[in-house]
Amino acid sequence: MTIAPAELRARLAADYQPVRPLRSPWARTLWIVPLAVVALFAASIAFNVRQDAPDLGWLGVWGLSIAQSVMGVLVVGAALRESIPGRDWSRGAIALWLAIPIVTVVGVTLASWEASPVFLGAGWWLVGGICFAGSAATALPVVAFASILAARAYPTRPAVAGALLGMGAGLMADAGWRIFCHFSEPAHVLSAHLAAVVMATMIGALVAVRLCGLRPSSVRRGGL
Amino acid sequence: MAEDHRLRELMREYQSGRFEAFDEIYASIAPAVRRYLLSQARDAAKADDLVQETFLQMHRARHTYDPTFPLMPWTMAIARHVWLMDRRTLSRRPWAPDDVTAMDLPVKAEAASFADRVEVRRALGKVAPARRNAVIQHHVLGFSFKEIAERAGIAETAAKLRSSRGMQQLRTLLKGQDK
Numbered sequence: 001m002t003i004a005p006a007e008l009r010a011r012l013a014a015d016y017q018p019v020r021p022l023r024s025p026w027a028r029t030l031w032i033v034p035l036a037v038v039a040l041f042a043a044s045i046a047f048n049v050r051q052d053a054p055d056l057g058w059l060g061v062w063g064l065s066i067a068q069s070v071m072g073v074l075v076v077g078a079a080l081r082e083s084i085p086g087r088d089w090s091r092g093a094i095a096l097w098l099a100i101p102i103v104t105v106v107g108v109t110l111a112s113w114e115a116s117p118v119f120l121g122a123g124w125w126l127v128g129g130i131c132f133a134g135s136a137a138t139a140l141p142v143v144a145f146a147s148i149l150a151a152r153a154y155p156t157r158p159a160v161a162g163a164l165l166g167m168g169a170g171l172m173a174d175a176g177w178r179i180f181c182h183f184s185e186p187a188h189v190l191s192a193h194l195a196a197v198v199m200a201t202m203i204g205a206l207v208a209v210r211l212c213g214l215r216p217s218s219v220r221r222g223g224l
Numbered sequence: 225m226a227e228d229h230r231l232r233e234l235m236r237e238y239q240s241g242r243f244e245a246f247d248e249i250y251a252s253i254a255p256a257v258r259r260y261l262l263s264q265a266r267d268a269a270k271a272d273d274l275v276q277e278t279f280l281q282m283h284r285a286r287h288t289y290d291p292t293f294p295l296m297p298w299t300m301a302i303a304r305h306v307w308l309m310d311r312r313t314l315s316r317r318p319w320a321p322d323d324v325t326a327m328d329l330p331v332k333a334e335a336a337s338f339a340d341r342v343e344v345r346r347a348l349g350k351v352a353p354a355r356r357n358a359v360i361q362h363h364v365l366g367f368s369f370k371e372i373a374e375r376a377g378i379a380e381t382a383a384k385l386r387s388s389r390g391m392q393q394l395r396t397l398l399k400g401q402d403k
Binding site: 005007 | 239280301
């Protein structure tokens with residue numbers, strides 16, 4: 001019979017205490033929902049609902065944004081599942097989790113453009129910059145909170161988990177921002193709004209890697 | 225199937241406060257974990273170190289285990305992570321005294337009783353790299369265990385353990401040469 005080394009046993013015994021198992025990743029995803037709701041309403045409350053709302057209708061404005069936001073919450077859920085050892089996604093699944101949101105944003109963009117084509121004429125860079133910065137900034141609190149949730153688990157691939165939660169946060173933030181921004185021109189939406197989602201994805205990956213670097217690890221900090 | 229169920233139950237008990245369950249978990253899964261780590265590291269001493277680090281990480285991450293899922297995939301994911309982190313740490317560490325034959329080794333009285341400097345060098349070359357590094361850094365270069373631990377990115381206890389195991393291996397090798 002294999003016996004645990006005395007030093008290892010003593011070390012574990014030193015800080016041993018009962019723990020409560022983490023809830024399932026999808027249950028913990030529910031913690032994100034209030035932030036998703038805030039992100040959904042923030043821009044429209046702070047500024048206004050897009051001017052072409054009557055042309056788009058309730059489904060075109062709120063319906064598509066809610067769908068995008070729900071997609072964002074699901075992607076954060078995928079990130080939280082990725083953070084559990086042994087529950088990590090396959091490469092194909094990760095590619096799908098990253099591709100589906102992009103397809104969602106493109107789909108929402110084209111649907112909005114089809115229903116209400118609004119060109120962005122003058123001030124391309126200014127408006128683009130505002131939409132990019134606004135979306136990315138709205139995503140940051142969600143990225144921060146989701147990163148803490150992920151770090152509470154044990155992500156063995158923090159960059160992957162972080163990228164997923166960043167993308168989810170970006171989707172939620174953009175879902176709210178598109179309720180305010182009425183420029184449906186695909187070139188604007190894909191360059192500014194989608195770029196903000198990509199930026200949130202990168203920030204998520206960086207934050208998760210950083211946070212997990214702070215997690216006690218015997219390999220990096222202690223251990224036998 | 226029954227074994228899997230028993231392991232889940234043991235881990236659940238370990239989570240909920242029965243520390244003794246650890247011994248049974250260790251006895252059941254340590255051989256498999258060691259086999260996996262040995263297949264990756266191809267160095268028995270290294271694999272032993274990594275097994276202990278894996279169990280330490282399992283202890284720290286025990287709250288992430290969901291008893292409704294099998295224990296082994298969770299354990300192996302942690303073992304793989306430990307192996308990859310160790311490999312990354314090694315790749316970031318530029319200094320490793322592999323060429324011990326060129327070093328000027330002050331043979332201590334303890335070693336002198338077994339062999340001369342040449343034999344010590346030769347034996348040291350056969351000690352597992354991680355342990356050899358710890359022995360050389362502590363006994364030859366005079367680093368404290370704290371300094372060795374910082375350089376290697378491991379715990380002070382781990383540095384002590386590596387050094388003491390390295391010395392033990394060295395003694396065994398020198399005794400072997402003596403005969």
